[in-house]
Amino acid sequence: MDRIQIRGGAALNGVIPISGAKNAALPLMIASLLTDQTLTLENLPRLADVAQLAHILGNHGVDYSIDGKRIGEDTGSGQTAHLRARTIVDTSAPYELVAKMRASFWVIAPLVARMGAARVSLPGGCAIGTRPVDLLLMALEKLGAQIDIDGGYAVAKAPKGLIGAEIEFPKVTVGGTHVAMMAASTARGATLIRNAAREPEVADLAACLNKMGARIRGAGSSTIEIEGVARLNGAHHRVLPDRIEAGTYATAVAMTGGDLMLEGVGEDLLEEALEALTAAGATVTSDNRGVRVRRNGAGLKAVDIATAPFPGFPTDLQAQFMALMTRARGVSRIKETIFENRFMHVQELARLGASIKLEGDTAIVSGVKRLRGAPVMATDLRASVSLVIAGLAADGETIVNRVYHLDRGFERLEEKLGACGADIARIAG
Known part of the structure; x- marks a missing residue:
């Protein structure tokens, strides 16, 4: 099994x-099931x-096909994928399959919308909390689907199609x-x-759905209006930049010192996190190239945060910011309000010399003068990179084990x- 080796101290x-x-x-790929076009x-x-x-x-x-998968491909740019569900062969x-990644449970929506039926295993994924799917199933029931749980599977049926409704x-x-x-994109009515x-x-x-012919207004606000259409078409769409990756590297340069340009991302995706880093x-x-983050080596100041849904501080950056606060x-x-079991990285940070005390949903971090390299274990997708950030500033060598978690969420x-x-x-292991 692969490991990451870090020798700390470099800006x-x-x-x-x-x-x-x-x-x-992930949801964009799943949306390909809604149309028979590319x-x-x-x-x-x-x-x-x-x-x-x-x-x-x-x-x-x-x-599913990908452009440019050949020797000499520029891995610094994203892939272009073409997905076509001409015929749904299995609902x-x-x-x-689903147990390996929670988001794959979302296929239940396009399958029942397009085919009138779906049978999807209840999900697995990172063990950072129960994260039940009851609200997802409630939304489908509001739209007229009949939902049953049968032997660990959610079975959805809507043989006459879905019907627009109010979902709160x-x-x-x-x-x-x-x-x-x-x-709701292809449900009858509003x-x-x-x-x-x-x-x-x-x-x-x-x-993306609107490019496919959907009629959706208000996305990005707390109220979304959708007028159902009979069918969706193919489309061409560019995936937006990863604000969690950008926030991770912003935290890393705040930890080590130095000067990084995070190319291709806007400050608007990261306002709360960048405010915490500034504090x-x-x-x-920022400029039209991206976001620039610098720290000249002066000491870090302790900052309190609480995770919250967007536009609040992202739960997916909580562990990274905790690593920063150790110094x-x-x-x-640091208060975690989204997932009840998202402090598994605390014990691993402690192996590097961090001083962290847990009180319910809050981690109390007392800054230390130095961290020491040690072998540590990646615990879940996002928290794993907090160990990398700590290792970048630790004295000596840090070995991060079980890096398959990192490969799930951080490219290269x-x-x-x-x-x-x-x-x-x-x-390589």
Whole structure:
């Protein structure tokens, strides 16, 4: 099993091109099931989760091809993928596929919308909380689907098609909003989604669906209006930049010192996170090229944060910011409000010398003068990279084990950091 080896102490300087967003790419790929024509997606990131979802979609009958997969390909730019579900050959998604990635459960929406039936295994994925799918199924029921749970599978039926309805989520749910938008796009009549997720990835999916012929207004706000259409067409769409990847590298240069240009991302995708980094001592500027983050080596300041749905501080950057706070002067409080079990990285950071105390949904981080390299274990997709950030500033050598978690969400991590001065390498295992 591969490992990442890091020798800490080097500042980061240079340019990092930001990849397409994983959290946008997955629902966009799933939307290909809604039409029998070709959906072309540019700037698709090269990630294990993208490859896994392509395999799952192929099980349903999606033909999938990628431009430029040949020797000498420029891996610094995203892939262009062509997906066509000319014929749905299977409306079942088995456990052995869905259990590997939670987002693949969302195929239930286009399958029941297009075929009137779907049988999808209840999901697996990162063990960072229960994250039940009840709100996703509630949205489908509001649209007229009959839902039954049978032996670990969600069985959805709508033989006469879905019907527009009013859907009000009791709490903000990104997955629920994705599912509701996809299902309502071809439902008969109008749908109103209240308390919708406002994440940029939701707006990106809506933009793509509209290119396919859907009539969606208000995506990116808490109220989304959808007028159902009879069918959707193919389209050409570019995946938006990955704000979590950008925030991760912004945190890394705040940790190590140096000067990074995060190319291709806008400050508007990361306002809360960049404000926290500025308060901690980083300098952030932006232009039409991207976001530049600098720290001249002065000490870090302790900053309190609480995760929240967009436009609040992203839960997917919580672990990275915690790593940064391990070296800050004073005590910071980091409150996790989205997932109840997203502090698994705390014990691994402690192996590097961090001083962190947990009190319910809050981590109390007392900054230390130095971290020490050590062997650590990646625990889940996003938290794993917090260990890399800590290792970049630690004395000596850090070995991050179980890096398949990193490969699910971060494209060419060691290459991008290495090109900017980090002493980092992948060790094949």
